[in-house]
Amino acid sequence: MTVQFNGYFYSKEKKRLGRAAKIFLQYFKINKDVNFNFESLDAEEICKQNLNAFNRDEVTDVVTLPMYRNLKDITSKNNTDGFLGDILIHRPQVRRNALQYRKTMVEELELVLIHGMLHLFGFSHNNESLLSKHQEKIIKRVWNGS
DSSP, rough: EEEEEEEEOOHHHHHHHHHHHHHHHHHTTTSSEEEEEEEEEEHHHHHHHHHHSSSSSSSOEEEEEEEEEEEETSSSSSEHHHHHHHHEEEEHHHHHHHHHHHHHHHHHHHHHHHHHHHHHOOOGGGGGGHHHHHHHHHHHOOOOOO
């Protein structure tokens, strides 16, 4: 698995985010070699991406742009390079969330990564309970060192 980081990320953050992504793949028992972009954008660009993807003209912490609809499509023969899509973040908003929820910046980045990966794998807010269930179980493993 490869996470392509674009924008500014500290080496400690990259290490922790890479570990969180591996735990995510283990949770779903995914053996396929997958990769995605994890990119930090400024306020103007994240707003533009949010508008294009979701018709929301506002700054947000994360915008996910998946290449496939679901896990079946990801693991199909059609996905020859394993590319899943993009997880776009706005660091200042992630930081505000970290402060609001009393998390470290790295913890909040891990949460945003797991949430974004769930979207890349086809989970959506249309089934909020399933999305939340998986997110809580995975992030518990990430934060408890499993």
